[in-house]
Amino acid sequence: MAGQSDPHLSVFTPPEVEFLAEDEKVEIIPKLSLGSLHMICGDFGPFRPNIASEVPLWLAVALKERGKCDIRAPDWMSVDKLMQILEAERESPREFQPLPFHYIEISKLLFKHAHDNIQDIYMVRSLIEDIRDVRFHKVESGLQTISGRTHAVKLKNLSAMEVNIVRPFMIRTLQAFYKHDSPHIIQQPEKSGSRRPQAPDRGPRPLQKKVTFPT
Amino acid sequence: MSGPWSEEAEEDASSLAGTTDVELIKRAWRNEKAAPEILQFEGPLVLRVREQIQLLEETVEESTENGSNDLVVSLYQMDLDRTLFLLRSYLRIRLQKIEKYMIHISKTNLWNRLSEQEKKFAKRCTEIMEKLLEQSVLARLPYGYESFLKQSISSEEDDMVPEPQLDTFVFCKAKDAVGAFQLDDSGDEIVDLVADDLYVIRYKSIKGLVEAGQIDLV
Numbered sequence: 001m002a003g004q005s006d007p008h009l010s011v012f013t014p015p016e017v018e019f020l021a022e023d024e025k026v027e028i029i030p031k032l033s034l035g036s037l038h039m040i041c042g043d044f045g046p047f048r049p050n051i052a053s054e055v056p057l058w059l060a061v062a063l064k065e066r067g068k069c070d071i072r073a074p075d076w077m078s079v080d081k082l083m084q085i086l087e088a089e090r091e092s093p094r095e096f097q098p099l100p101f102h103y104i105e106i107s108k109l110l111f112k113h114a115h116d117n118i119q120d121i122y123m124v125r126s127l128i129e130d131i132r133d134v135r136f137h138k139v140e141s142g143l144q145t146i147s148g149r150t151h152a153v154k155l156k157n158l159s160a161m162e163v164n165i166v167r168p169f170m171i172r173t174l175q176a177f178y179k180h181d182s183p184h185i186i187q188q189p190e191k192s193g194s195r196r197p198q199a200p201d202r203g204p205r206p207l208q209k210k211v212t213f214p215t
Numbered sequence: 216m217s218g219p220w221s222e223e224a225e226e227d228a229s230s231l232a233g234t235t236d237v238e239l240i241k242r243a244w245r246n247e248k249a250a251p252e253i254l255q256f257e258g259p260l261v262l263r264v265r266e267q268i269q270l271l272e273e274t275v276e277e278s279t280e281n282g283s284n285d286l287v288v289s290l291y292q293m294d295l296d297r298t299l300f301l302l303r304s305y306l307r308i309r310l311q312k313i314e315k316y317m318i319h320i321s322k323t324n325l326w327n328r329l330s331e332q333e334k335k336f337a338k339r340c341t342e343i344m345e346k347l348l349e350q351s352v353l354a355r356l357p358y359g360y361e362s363f364l365k366q367s368i369s370s371e372e373d374d375m376v377p378e379p380q381l382d383t384f385v386f387c388k389a390k391d392a393v394g395a396f397q398l399d400d401s402g403d404e405i406v407d408l409v410a411d412d413l414y415v416i417r418y419k420s421i422k423g424l425v426e427a428g429q430i431d432l433v
Contacts, residue, residue: 011249019300020241034287039294040267041237062293066286151404153415155386163386163413163433170415174384178417 009168021105022058027072061113071114082127089134096157104161148177244305249432252379253312256330317341318376381419386433
């Protein structure tokens with residue numbers, strides 16, 4: 001997308017988004033015994049073999065890498081659940097289905113470090129990719145409805161990585177429309193017609209509300 | 216591992232309240248990254264995080280020396296590294312903003328949002344920058360154009376001073392419902408801010424809510 005050329009507009013790099021995702025909690029099945037861990041980020045454990053315990057993703061991955069645990073794939077990462085979500089995404093062009101905010105990063109990390117803990121991993125992976133595609137398509141269509149009269153956009157259920165990817169483009173678009181539609185330009189109606197392409201008539205300016213999309 | 220940490224976990228008021236200092240510094244970092252202007256320095260939070268980091272550093276060092284469980288030590292080291300990264304990133308993004316807008320910050324009440332050390336940094340930066348521009352360019356410009364702050368002596372304002380763009384759009388989430396919120400002066404733009412939903416709004420409109428901690432930038 002055009003916005004990628006300005007790194008500053010992205011705000012976060014993908015690794016930084018992943019870093020934030022690594023604090024999400026997952027369940028592990030320890031293979032060892034370990035006392036409580038009193039960390040700056042929280043208290044975890046004690047750990048006993050085969051007794052499930054909740055820890056941040058980064059800790060789960062660290063233990064898994066050392067062969068000290070298995071990671072229980074989150075409920076939403078099952079073939080059944082993902083098929084439901086994909087179907088719902090396809091059937092509702094105006095809404096995003098609720099998914100964990102960091103679903104992309106979480107699934108990526110689990111695919112990488114705990115592939116043996118994920119049932120039907122190929123199917124799961126493929127479903128998540130499809131879901132990503134459908135959602136992204138909706139974001140793109142939604143972007144087309146932004147006009148100068150858009151003063152706010154609502155993006156219910158969009159996920160962290162999706163936000164970060166679309167951020168530069170959305171900010172630039174909104175900014176450009178906002179500038180070109182500032183009050184002092186509206187006072188010169190003969191100029192505004194040539195400034196932007198024909199947009200569908202959305203009615204008189206004061207009534208225009210926020211855009212909720214995908215619309 | 217036991218001892219000093221279990222006490223600390225209990226004494227830490229913010230973890231009793233359900234939000235760890237790590238969560239708080241993470242939020243501060245995110246807000247700072249996304250906001251166009253510099254935000255209020257989180258003095259007490261930074262101090263607490265520094266203390267916890269120091270404590271953990273000492274304990275990790277001790278444990279490495281007595282040959283404690285390697286695995287546990289490496290896990291604590293990871294926790295340490297992650298916290299350090301957050302703290303440093305927070306401080307770094309602020310320094311970047313200070314470098315970018317040092318004159319503007321020095322001349323407005325944004326100055327009060329800086330820590331003592333940041334103020335020293337900003338002062339030195341400004342002095343150096345002023346001197347550099349003076350010596351390499353301004354002194355050689357014709358009369359009327361040698362100002363650091365104004366394009367020429369006929370400028371009414373300090374138009375050579377870069378300012379943050381407050382009307383840039385930002386992505387945000389309200390922690391609790393804010394309800395109907397007015398975005399502009401004329402009352403034409405009203406948004407119903409529902410908890411946990413994502414919005415893209417002009418920073419200027421929600422500045423106050425961000426400062427009050429009711430909205431997080433994402």
